[in-house]
Amino acid sequence: MTTKTPRRGAISATKQALSVGDVARRSGVAVSTLHFYETKGLVQSWRNAGNQRRYTRDVLRCVAVIKIAQRTGVPLTEIREALAALPDSRTPTAADWRRLSERWRTALDERIAQLTLLRDQLDGCIGCGCLSLSQCPLRNPGDVLGGNEED
Amino acid sequence: MTTKTPRRGAISATKQALSVGDVARRSGVAVSTLHFYETKGLVQSWRNAGNQRRYTRDVLRCVAVIKIAQRTGVPLTEIREALAALPDSRTPTAADWRRLSERWRTALDERIAQLTLLRDQLDGCIGCGCLSLSQCPLRNPGDVLGGNEED
DNA sequence: CTAATTCCTCAAGCAAGCTTGAGGTCAAAC
């Protein structure tokens, strides 16, 4: 009874095609998100006879990577580009993923450095009153604003 | 000739009311942004006889603080709440600002810690292949997703 | 006084990242 006709979610033991619901359950994102990612070119699928999406198991890692990248602050368009650099026809290898990792690792390092600098400046500046002076490093991180004249 | 009728931008020498344009120029944000912040309760102004906005110089520090808080990742609603905790009727003191600083400093510390953890895990995990395993720390940072069954 | 700025108030739009809903099909459980 339990092994005759495999239920959804256990199907991968027999065949490795996953339905969108399978992927949603296993990756923790909503079905609508998977549809959305597909329109954005972040994940791929093919269709079965009844026009339903089918995925390889690779998509699970893909989604995991997308979510990790998002946590590092990478926007979807950039994630798409990075994923596009992966081999199209074969399952990505560990080395492929490592390249992505290194790419984002650098961005992450920078972001952490920025925030750390901000934190240190926050301690020194915001409470002391210098925020109102034009020479405060917090005021104008990249000299982006116009001159502060007599302020 | 130069001191008779003060030009915009030099007006603060005589009177300390700033027009929205003055504030925009000095704080580096667009006029529309100041309008927007006002609708969100982030900054305050009064109106002159001709219904034009007038600001005290305090608003400059306010805007500076808003921008800093945004850089730390604090959303406007939270910034609004924090600013609302400042004394309404008097110019905030250094101690007032320091309280804000400490509040966000904590959030910033946490965010930095998160990203640092993520970075370390990224090095260890993404390239090695463990991403597909349910025990990978990157997969499910807070045990938020459902069980990964046999994956 | 006139012309050039600046300012005003809505209303709508934009970008990112999704979600929700309507209306309809497909598949699988009994």
Added chain:
DNA sequence: GTTTGACCTCAAGCTTGCTTGAGGAATTAG
């Protein structure tokens, strides 16, 4: 074989943080 649940395709909506534009009033330079 019928009924439930999973899927499908648009289209529209939502949140955050603003910008842009239209139409009109106030201010300021000369």
